[in-house]
Amino acid sequence: MARAKPKLIKERVPTPEVPVEERVRSFVEVNLGYDFASALKEAERCIQCPPEYAPCIKGCPVHINIPGFIRALRENPDNPDEAVKNALRVIWNDNTLPAVTGRVCPQEEQCEAPCVMGKVGEPINIGKLERFVADYARKHGIEEALLREFMGGNGGMKGKVAVVGSGPAGLTCAGELAKMGYKVTIFEALHKPGGVLIYGIPEFRLPKEILEKEIAKLRELGVEIKLDYIVGKTVTLEELLEEYDAVFIGTGAGTPKLLNIPGILLDRIYTANEFLTRINLMKAYLFPEYDEPIAIGKKTIVIGAGNTAMDAARSALRLGTEVTIAYRRGREDMTARIEEIQHAEEEGVKFEFFVNPVEFIGDENGKVKAVKFEKMRPLDERDSRGKRKIVGTGEYITLEADTVIIAIGLEPNRIISEEATGLKTNSDGTLVVDENLMTSIPGVFAGGDAIRGEATVILAMGDGKKAAKAIHNYIQAKKANA
Numbered sequence: 041m042a043r044a045k046p047k048l049i050k051e052r053v054p055t056p057e058v059p060v061e062e063r064v065r066s067f068v069e070v071n072l073g074y075d076f077a078s079a080l081k082e083a084e085r086c087i088q089c090p091p092e093y094a095p096c097i098k099g100c101p102v103h104i105n106i107p108g109f110i111r112a113l114r115e116n117p118d119n120p121d122e123a124v125k126n127a128l129r130v131i132w133n134d135n136t137l138p139a140v141t142g143r144v145c146p147q148e149e150q151c152e153a154p155c156v157m158g159k160v161g162e163p164i165n166i167g168k169l170e171r172f173v174a175d176y177a178r179k180h181g182i183e184e185a186l187l188r189e190f191m192g193g194n195g196g197m198k199g200k201v202a203v204v205g206s207g208p209a210g211l212t213c214a215g216e217l218a219k220m221g222y223k224v225t226i227f228e229a230l231h232k233p234g235g236v237l238i239y240g241i242p243e244f245r246l247p248k249e250i251l252e253k254e255i256a257k258l259r260e261l262g263v264e265i266k267l268d269y270i271v272g273k274t275v276t277l278e279e280l281l282e283e284y285d286a287v288f289i290g291t292g293a294g295t296p297k298l299l300n301i302p303g304i305l306l307d308r309i310y311t312a313n314e315f316l317t318r319i320n321l322m323k324a325y326l327f328p329e330y331d332e333p334i335a336i337g338k339k340t341i342v343i344g345a346g347n348t349a350m351d352a353a354r355s356a357l358r359l360g361t362e363v364t365i366a367y368r369r370g371r372e373d374m375t376a377r378i379e380e381i382q383h384a385e386e387e388g389v390k391f392e393f394f395v396n397p398v399e400f401i402g403d404e405n406g407k408v409k410a411v412k413f414e415k416m417r418p419l420d421e422r423d424s425r426g427k428r429k430i431v432g433t434g435e436y437i438t439l440e441a442d443t444v445i446i447a448i449g450l451e452p453n454r455i456i457s458e459e460a461t462g463l464k465t466n467s468d469g470t471l472v473v474d475e476n477l478m479t480s481i482p483g484v485f486a487g488g489d490a491i492r493g494e495a496t497v498i499l500a501m502g503d504g505k506k507a508a509k510a511i512h513n514y515i516q517a518k519k520a521n522a
């Protein structure tokens with residue numbers, strides 16, 4: 041008799057969230073994640089596609105063995121510590137920052153998008169399972185035991201590498217090289233490591249304590265982090281090349297694009313970068329306990345609809361202001377993660393679509409008091425990035441606002457490329473690299489937003505990993521030919 045097919049469970053096991061009323065006045069993390077019992081229940085839904093064709097693995101930019109880590113969880117239902125240790129070992133083979141990626145990756149577009157369970161019901165909640173493994177391991181001291189297995193040992197024997205920037209690209213490149221046995225030093229311009237993870241993404245999505253622990257792990261792997269070091273000013277690329285066998289540039293895209301319209305210099309108009317840096321890095325929401333102040337009014341308009349806009353809007357809301365997001369395209373064109381858009385809506389952020397700012401209007405004290413917008417209309421055509429084209433209608437609306445936050449995009453800073461002769465860039469400031477992520481200067485590699493413009497954490501990590509392999513090959517080939 042044929043064996044009965046296992047029953048497919050179509051619905052996901054939900055993760056609890058802090059109720060809206062409680063969370064809108066605090067920066068506590070919104071999603072509370074799985075416990076072991078619920079993670080196991082969700083893991084049971086996975087039909088264990090063979091790794092050689094599992095679509096979830098292909099959808100993950102660093103190709104984590106997803107069915108492998110899910111199986112490890114299931115294999116020890118009565119021994120959570122053992123289950124998590126085995127699952128984390130599988131994840132760490134490809135990704136050293138799972139507590140971060142489990143929280144901030146747009147899984148709905150990556151590993152979860154092609155998951156076969158998505159064809160019959162909801163895809164496996166891969167992101168939340170990854171997060172569970174990382175969180176449980178951290179809380180139960182499992183990481184320490186595993187770290188020893190991953191130590192490259194031989195620190196400094198294979199070569200010395202300088203990594204510029206401590207965002208996800210730099211951290212990953214450094215971690216991978218340390219695992220291989222290189223002596224790695226990260227040079228970071230700010231006083232804390234993490235890049236956007238520390239100064240951009242707010243506590244309610246990525247608690248900083250968790251990030252700091254992920255980074256401490258890298259230090260245990262032997263990575264040195266030098267803070268307050270601006271490469272191109274404190275030390276030049278040329279000087280780094282004299283001391284190190286290779287350099288990786290992971291300096292991101294942290295320069296805000298501005299709106300060149302009348303009134304842009306009025307008081308209380310922030311770039312999202314400044315606003316979020318004050319809140320996340322300088323903890324201005326805890327002023328006067330912390331020194332950094334933040335001035336905010338009663339009505340805030342955030343311009344843009346990406347992750348940055350959503351983070352700025354939800355942070356502003358938590359400071360007690362009303363918030364409207366104004367976007368020149370429509371709801372379906374927004375680039376922020378779906379989960380974050382939903383959270384923003386639940387928390388009371390309002391949206392105005394198809395409006396393009398043309399002027400900021402000030403009061404007699406030079407403070408912004410309103411924003412004038414032109415109404416826009418969508419066309420059937422799409423632009424080179426696949427977005428719907430829009431045109432002005434010639435009609436205008438004016439919305440009151442005593443605070444404005446501009447979140448219309450970011451581009452790479454040019455500190456290094458302007459100082460280092462021979463480092464080629466594209467017109468948007470991104471660095472030119474070959475298929476091995478090597479720049480126009482031999483021995484200098486680059487990845488993340490510095491070569492892509494504003495992208496995602498996991499793509500930056502994928503670049504960091506790819507560059508680490510290329511750096512290893514480059515250094516070993518150079519040594520063999522010496």
Ligand SMILES: Cc1cc2nc3c(=O)[nH]c(=O)nc-3n(C[C@H](O)[C@H](O)[C@H](O)COP(=O)(O)OP(=O)(O)OC[C@H]3O[C@@H](n4cnc5c(N)ncnc54)[C@H](O)[C@@H]3O)c2cc1C
Nearest residue numbers: 205207208209229235236271292347488489495496497500
């Ligand atoms: C507010 C916000 C929210 C986001 N939300 C998400 C999200 O939910 N999911 C997601 O996948 N992506 C998100 N992103 C995008 C993601 O954060 C970036 O794609 C990613 O951080 C890029 O990593 P990176 O390592 O290339 O650069 P970064 O994270 O930008 O790090 C670059 C680092 O280099 C340092 N640096 C720069 N110049 C120098 C220099 N000359 N010398 C020394 N150090 C230097 C910087 O101080 C910084 O620490 C968000 C971005 C922002 C701004």
Ligand code: SF4
Nearest residue numbers: 086087089096155156
């Ligand atoms: S595609 Fe979905 S069901 Fe298949 S292995 Fe991956 S997570 Fe499991």
